[in-house]
Amino acid sequence: MSTPAVKQQAHEKKRLLSGMQPTGPGALHLGNLEGALRTWVRLQDEYEMYCFIADWHSLTTRYQDTAAIGPACREVAADYIAAGLDPNKCAIFLQSHVKEHAELQLLLGMITPVGWLERVPTYKEKRDLLQERGEGDESVSYGLLGYPVLQAADILVYRAHSVPVGRDQAAHLEMSRELARRFNRLYGDTFPEPQALIMEDTGVIPGIDGRKMSKSYGNAIYIRDDADTVARKVKEAFTTPSKMRKSDPGVPEKCAVCQLRKLYDPTGYSASWEEDRQGLRGCMQNKAELTEILNDMLNPMRVRRAELLADPAELDRILTHGAEKARETAEATMAIVRKAMHF
DSSP, X not given: OOOHHHHHHTTSOOEEEXXXXXXXXXXXXXXXXXXXXXHHHHHTTTSEEEEEEOHHHHHHHHTTOGGGHHHHHHHHHHHHHHTTOOTTTEEEEEGGGOTHHHHHHHHHHTTOOHHHHHTOHHHHHHHHHHHHTTOOGGGSOHHHHTHHHHHHHHHHTTTOSEEEEOGGGGGGGHHHHHHHHHHHHHHOSOOOOXXXXXXXXXXXXXXXXXXXXXXXXXXXXXXTOOHHHHHHHHHTOOOOTTOOSTTSOOOGGGOHHHHHHHHHOTTTHHHHHHHHHTTOSOHHHHHXXXXXXXXXXXXXXXXXXXXXXXXXXXXXXXXXXXXXXXXXXXXXXXXXXXXXXXX
């Protein structure tokens, strides 16, 4: 039988939780924009939405570089808003500003079998990678092992109904669902099981080297990149290796420039692709046109993020307001959790 806390949500707008880590320089790239942010912007009118910057999560791999995390968080927050997230419609905040995330992680950790954590594929991959680099056992921290528990706490502390994920990431949500079920079984029906909200598949967003766009590959075009930087990166981008001259037939399906053109010019790309196949246009023309298309798309975002970063007080106000809204919900959840556990 559901408790009043769970029943109450049935009459309200459903809650959605999502977030990103401030990895690398912090700024987000086109892969982040198309793979997640566009969907978040669309969903903010449909859900009671909480969008956080996961600064605590970043400590699992950046605990020796903590000074860079704060500035990186501000870059991510500016990108969120520049991409269209509205602070008046959704809570935008830093994970570390809502301490209830940590309290719930502690309590969930007490009921989480170690075996569940040790079999998480991402843990094993990161552990093996760190050890391959010769960083030793000290590099594999308790925080890295317990990452899924904090991730579950992030979601469950808002009693979120949904988490937007790509189809290939849906399995990552299962630990949160298992912990919700385990807690409910032990202490009574407290948490709804969060559901995966499968985002539209935009396919792999190619970086300028043809591989998946990624900060770690150094092949990304960022929301923050100015017009000259975009032009330089596109000029260096991978095209059809066999197309040495304009008259050589191209293979747009294997060309990073053509693939990005298709994404950002969905109604006009087909003509350019056909000309490319027939050897009627060269790579320099493709690159010049893509540069113009990307800069036209990015310019409003650049302007907005520059305004935010130039006005620290305004960005602080947005993050403080978002944390206050998030904390109100998180505190209500923790009151229910403490009561269920007889604290």
